[in-house]
Amino acid sequence: MSDIKDIIKDENLVYKKTKVLTDNVMHYCPGCSHGVVHKLVAEVIEEMGIQEKTIGISPVGCSVLAYNYLDIDWQEAAHGRAPALATAVNRLHPEKYVFTYQGDGDLASIGTAEIMHACNRGENIVVIFINNAIYGMTGGQMAPTTLEGMKTATSPYGRDIKLNGHPLIITELIAQLPGTSYVTRQAVHTPAAVRKCKKAIRKAFENIGQKKGTSFVEVVSTCNSGWKLSPVKSNEWMVENMFPVYKPGDLKDE
Amino acid sequence: MAKVKGAIKVDVEKCKGCGLCVVACPSKVIDLAREVNGKGYNYAYMANPDACIGCANCAIVCPDSVIEVYKVKAEMA
Ligand SMILES: Cc1ncc(C[n+]2csc(CCOP(=O)(O)OP(=O)(O)O)c2C)c(N)n1
Ligand code: SF4
Ligand code: SF4
Numbered sequence: 001m002s003d004i005k006d007i008i009k010d011e012n013l014v015y016k017k018t019k020v021l022t023d024n025v026m027h028y029c030p031g032c033s034h035g036v037v038h039k040l041v042a043e044v045i046e047e048m049g050i051q052e053k054t055i056g057i058s059p060v061g062c063s064v065l066a067y068n069y070l071d072i073d074w075q076e077a078a079h080g081r082a083p084a085l086a087t088a089v090n091r092l093h094p095e096k097y098v099f100t101y102q103g104d105g106d107l108a109s110i111g112t113a114e115i116m117h118a119c120n121r122g123e124n125i126v127v128i129f130i131n132n133a134i135y136g137m138t139g140g141q142m143a144p145t146t147l148e149g150m151k152t153a154t155s156p157y158g159r160d161i162k163l164n165g166h167p168l169i170i171t172e173l174i175a176q177l178p179g180t181s182y183v184t185r186q187a188v189h190t191p192a193a194v195r196k197c198k199k200a201i202r203k204a205f206e207n208i209g210q211k212k213g214t215s216f217v218e219v220v221s222t223c224n225s226g227w228k229l230s231p232v233k234s235n236e237w238m239v240e241n242m243f244p245v246y247k248p249g250d251l252k253d254e
Numbered sequence: 255m256a257k258v259k260g261a262i263k264v265d266v267e268k269c270k271g272c273g274l275c276v277v278a279c280p281s282k283v284i285d286l287a288r289e290v291n292g293k294g295y296n297y298a299y300m301a302n303p304d305a306c307i308g309c310a311n312c313a314i315v316c317p318d319s320v321i322e323v324y325k326v327k328a329e330m331a
Pocket of ligand 1 (some may be wrong): 060063079102103104105106107130132134135136137138143223
C-alpha cells in the first residue's frame with residue numbers, strides 16, 4: 001500500500017489549477033457557481049493557447065470583479081452593456097477572442113436590448129450567461145428569470161405571474177436570431193456536467209476563430225446565499241426546479 | 255495486478271468548506287474538518303485516503319480551484 005507522501009509528487013500530478021486563473025482568493029460565497037465557470041473559461045483559454053489574444057468584458061453583478069481572477073485583458077462595462085462594449089472591442093480588434101460574462105440581471109433585465117441586438121448582428125463574440133434566477137450582488141431581489149412561486153427579497157410570497165409577469169426564458173429567444181450560430185444551455189452541478197459545460201465553452205471559443213458569429217452559452221447556476229440554501233442543497237433545488245423551465249441542452253448548432 | 259491509487263492536496267487556507275467536493279467524490283474520500291482555517295471555514299480533507307482513485311471529480315467541481323490531484327499505479331501485494 002503506497003503512502004500518501006509517495007503519491008503526492010510532481011510526477012504523479014493529474015490535476016491542478018490552470019495558470020490562467022490568478023492566485024487571488026475569489027470573493028464569491030462558498031459553493032457559488034461563478035467560481036466553477038471562471039475556472040472552465042480559464043482552462044479553455046489555456047488549452048487553446050489564447051491567453052494573449054483574449055479580451056473579457058465583465059458585467060455588473062457578483063462577477064463584476066472577474067478581472068481579478070482571469071489573467072487576461074479585460075474591459076468593465078456599465079450594467080447590461082457588456083455586449084455593446086464587446087461589439088466595439090471586437091470591431092477594433094477582430095483578431096482577438098472577445099467574450100462577455102454576464103449574470104441574468106445584467107443580461108436579461110437592464111441589458112436586454114444590448115444582448116438582443118449584439119446577437120442579432122451576429123457579433124463574432126462568446127457570451128457566457130450565468131442564470132441563477134436572482135440578483136445575487138444586491139441581496140437576492142427578483143430577476144426577470146426568477147421562477148414562478150420562487151421567494152426572493154422582493155417577492156417574499158413567491159413570484160406572482162399576474163403581478164410580476166412570466167420568467168423570461170431569454171436563451172430560447174436568442175436562438176431565434178440569425179446572428180447566433182451556437183446556443184446552448186449547460187450547468188456545473190456534477191463532475192459530468194462540468195466536463196460537458198467545458199466542451200461547450202471550448203466550442204464557443206473555437207467558433208470565434210471560425211468567424212461564426214455569436215456563440216451563447218447559458219449556465220444554469222446557483223446563488224446559494226440568495227436562495228438561502230446550502231451549496232449542495234442549492235444544486236438539488238436547481239435540478240428539481242430550474243431544469244424543468246431552463247432545460248439543459250443545445251438549442252442551436254450551425 | 256496494478257491498482258490505481260490517488261491522493262488530493264487541499265489548499266486549506268483557500269478552501270471555503272462549501273462541501274461540493276464531498277458529494278462529488280465517488281469513493282467517499284472527503285469530509286469537512288472539525289477544525290477551521292484562518293477564515294473560519296471547516297476545510298475539506300481526506301477522511302478516507304485509502305479509497306481515493308485520483309479521478310479528479312472533487313477538483314473539477316471545486317469553485318475555488320483549491321484541490322490538486324495525484325495518481326499512481328500501485329502494485330498490489
Ligand atoms: C445602472 C445600475 N442599476 C442598478 C445597479 C444595481 N445592481 C448591481 S448588480 C445588480 C444585479 C446583478 O444581478 P445578476 O446580473 O443576476 O448577477 P449576480 O450578482 O446574480 O451574479 C443590480 C441591479 C447598478 N449597479 N447599476
Ligand atoms: S450572492 Fe449568490 S451569485 Fe453572488 S457570490 Fe454569493 S452565491 Fe454567488
Ligand atoms: S480524486 Fe476522486 S476519489 Fe480522490 S478524493 Fe477526489 S473525487 Fe474522491
